[in-house]
Amino acid sequence: MIGVLGAGAFGTALAITLAQTGRLVCLWGRDKDMMERIAAFRTSPRLPGVTLPDSIAPTGDAAMLADCETLILAVPMQQLAAALADLALSPRHAVAACKGVDLITLHGPTAIIECALPMAQASILSGPSFAADIARGLPTALSLGCADDAVGVTLQDQLSTATLRIYRTTDVVGVELGGALKNVIAIACGAAIGAGLGDSARAALMTRGMAEMLRLATAMGARPETLMGLSGLGDLALTCASPQSRNFALGHAIGAGKDAPTALSEGAATAQAALALANDRGVDLPITRVTAALVKGDLTVKDAMRDLLDRDLTKE
Numbered sequence: 001m002i003g004v005l006g007a008g009a010f011g012t013a014l015a016i017t018l019a020q021t022g023r024l025v026c027l028w029g030r031d032k033d034m035m036e037r038i039a040a041f042r043t044s045p046r047l048p049g050v051t052l053p054d055s056i057a058p059t060g061d062a063a064m065l066a067d068c069e070t071l072i073l074a075v076p077m078q079q080l081a082a083a084l085a086d087l088a089l090s091p092r093h094a095v096a097a098c099k100g101v102d103l104i105t106l107h108g109p110t111a112i113i114e115c116a117l118p119m120a121q122a123s124i125l126s127g128p129s130f131a132a133d134i135a136r137g138l139p140t141a142l143s144l145g146c147a148d149d150a151v152g153v154t155l156q157d158q159l160s161t162a163t164l165r166i167y168r169t170t171d172v173v174g175v176e177l178g179g180a181l182k183n184v185i186a187i188a189c190g191a192a193i194g195a196g197l198g199d200s201a202r203a204a205l206m207t208r209g210m211a212e213m214l215r216l217a218t219a220m221g222a223r224p225e226t227l228m229g230l231s232g233l234g235d236l237a238l239t240c241a242s243p244q245s246r247n248f249a250l251g252h253a254i255g256a257g258k259d260a261p262t263a264l265s266e267g268a269a270t271a272q273a274a275l276a277l278a279n280d281r282g283v284d285l286p287i288t289r290v291t292a293a294l295v296k297g298d299l300t301v302k303d304a305m306r307d308l309l310d311r312d313l314t315k316e
């Protein structure tokens with residue numbers, strides 16, 4: 001049995017696609033009443049219009065996860081440490097499906113897992129995929145970062161489904177940072193579009209944003225080709241171009257002068273964390289810097305644009 005910890009949009013979508021393989025999937029959520037309703041009606045408020053297959057066991061009882069050799073962790077990044085601390089878990093493989101950097105420790109998901117579950121092999125699953133697309137069985141490709149390639153082969157086989165194709169790499173840091181940093185650039189792109197700055201501005205932000213992602217990630221030991229793959233360029237392309245993205249939507253609201261949406265936006269916290277990581281390493285992240293200030297309300301889009309355009313001219 002595979003376990004999914006976190007019955008939000010992404011955890012539920014992953015459970016649905018994994019159920020296609022015929023295996024039993026235990027979907028755990030912390031809200032017991034809601035999990036009972038999901039079990040009874042086979043639908044989730046996080047994924048309207050999608051029916052949960054019978055091979056998914058929705059539950060609010062964490063003891064059910066004890067039998068799962070592989071556990072997928074699909075909670076918000078800033079909640080990962082707390083979620084693991086709250087539950088007594090002992091999986092063999094713990095696969096993070098969250099995107100971000102922990103603001104308190106500046107660790108990525110696998111380092112958080114390694115602290116909380118030292119006996120588990122930690123890995124990261126990331127890449128371009130909206131939960132609604134995965135749940136509807138639309139074709140999707142993701143990257144699995146696992147330091148031990150033999151374990152990576154096992155997980156790649158276990159987690160790939162008829163519609164979800166998984167590639168693997170041992171570059172865990174690259175996969176983690178690709179998924180985390182693209183969210184910051186998606187907020188910046190949303191702000192540009194929301195403020196009416198145009199598609200050319202968005203293309204410039206995506207390209208120079210990719211340069212920032214590469215600078216920070218390689219300074220932290222990632223391989224550049226990982227960032228040019230699914231968890232990096234692939235996810236950047238998806239989230240910077242789609243209003244379906246919650247990070248893009250947050251930026252759009254900021255740019256348009258509207259109230260920020262309440263939905264989760266991992267990029268808001270990650271912008272602050274990325275700046276701290278970059279400062280420690282002497283890496284310059286101008287787009288991330290203005291995005292962090294935009295999110296905090298310390299800068300207007302007009303001033304952010306001026307800040308970026310007024311910098312000294314440089315080589316590409």
Ligand SMILES: NC(=O)C1=CN([C@@H]2O[C@H](COP(=O)(O)OP(=O)(O)OC[C@H]3O[C@@H](n4cnc5c(N)ncnc54)[C@H](O)[C@@H]3O)[C@@H](O)[C@H]2O)C=CC1
Nearest residue numbers: 007008009010011074075076077079083098099129130131
């Ligand atoms: N929704 C999407 O399309 C995708 C989401 N992701 C990533 O998946 C992660 C989760 O996102 P979503 O599922 O979309 O968010 P969501 O907001 O739909 O669900 C988050 C779930 O985590 C639960 N949760 C929060 N704190 C918790 C805690 N301390 N203990 C236990 N459960 C807790 C909430 O109750 C909720 O059910 C994020 O890092 C996101 O970037 C990745 C790819 C696609």
Ligand SMILES: O=C(CO)COP(=O)(O)O
Nearest residue numbers: 127128129130245246247
């Ligand atoms: O990570 C995602 C798609 O790959 C989901 O993006 P949002 O969190 O911005 O909605």
